[in-house]
Amino acid sequence: MTQTPLGHNPVTLLGMRVDRVTMDESLALVESYIAERKPRHILTADASMVVTAKEDADFAAIAANADLVTPDGAGILWATKRQGNPVTAKVSGVVLAERLVALSAVKGWRVFFFGAAPGVAEEARARMLAKYEGANIVGHRDGFFSADNEAEVLNEIRAAKPDILLVALGIPKQEKFIHKHKAALEVPVLIGVGGTFDVMSGTVRRAPIWMQNAGLEWLHRLAANPKKISKVAMLPQFVRMVIMEKRSPASPVG
Ligand code: UDP
Numbered sequence: 001m002t003q004t005p006l007g008h009n010p011v012t013l014l015g016m017r018v019d020r021v022t023m024d025e026s027l028a029l030v031e032s033y034i035a036e037r038k039p040r041h042i043l044t045a046d047a048s049m050v051v052t053a054k055e056d057a058d059f060a061a062i063a064a065n066a067d068l069v070t071p072d073g074a075g076i077l078w079a080t081k082r083q084g085n086p087v088t089a090k091v092s093g094v095v096l097a098e099r100l101v102a103l104s105a106v107k108g109w110r111v112f113f114f115g116a117a118p119g120v121a122e123e124a125r126a127r128m129l130a131k132y133e134g135a136n137i138v139g140h141r142d143g144f145f146s147a148d149n150e151a152e153v154l155n156e157i158r159a160a161k162p163d164i165l166l167v168a169l170g171i172p173k174q175e176k177f178i179h180k181h182k183a184a185l186e187v188p189v190l191i192g193v194g195g196t197f198d199v200m201s202g203t204v205r206r207a208p209i210w211m212q213n214a215g216l217e218w219l220h221r222l223a224a225n226p227k228k229i230s231k232v233a234m235l236p237q238f239v240r241m242v243i244m245e246k247r248s249p250a251s252p253v254g
Pocket of ligand 1: 048117143144170172195231
């Protein structure tokens with residue numbers, strides 16, 4: 001596989017880089033990042049993230065400089081196929097996070113759960129410990145804090161000395177948090193994981209497999225939480241943007 005210094009056989013989707021990596025390749029990269037001990041930022045890109053990158057220049061710059069951007073979701077697979085440069089493997093944040101938790105029991109990696117409403121990361125941790133004996137989740141903290149206690153949050157994470165920090169504050173807050181603090185945190189692997197702890201804790205259920213396979217996970221999320229309408233509304237916006245880009249002769253493809 002050809003690799004560029006920033007990215008791994010990437011495709012460009014509406015100006016955003018997405019790396020063509022499989023789950024196994026992503027896990028191998030995480031292992032190499034932990035060995036190298038330099039802070040690395042991993043993004044899992046779904047349709048809402050690509051739209052956010054179009055609309056938020058600060059976020060787009062962070063995404064452009066990320067160490068790894070995985071293809072997270074049916075929307076990305078559909079759009080890259082439409083562009084004639086298909087990405088076929090999906091590496092979603094929730095699955096990647098759970099695989100890392102499972103591997104932490106084997107490899108001894110130290111994982112920290114940061115984010116979601118009070119009690120959710122704690123419950124997610126308890127459920128993961130019950131599911132994966134020996135999982136090494138060395139700390140948890142909810143994702144609701146003021147600017148005044150940001151320093152305390154950083155100290156708490158640093159003190160736990162994680163190898164992997166899972167940050168669930170939603171897009172783009174989690175990526176901005178990681179970008180701002182990655183040097184100070186001294187954690188080799190930093191990943192924004194959105195609603196992962198809500199799923200792991202059982203607070204929110206994932207869509208049934210048939211819905212996931214049909215690319216309808218967004219519909220399930222909307223039915224479970226109608227407040228997510230603004231996020232779900234990004235999906236038709238994404239589809240429109242992809243179709244329009246295809247029509248424009250000046251736009252770069254692939
Ligand atoms: N969240 C948080 N702090 C905040 C805002 C949100 O911890 O200030 C959490 C929220 O409770 C949820 C997650 O961030 O667990 C966002 O999940 P969502 O599925 O909306 O993520 P996205 O689709 O943005 O990746």
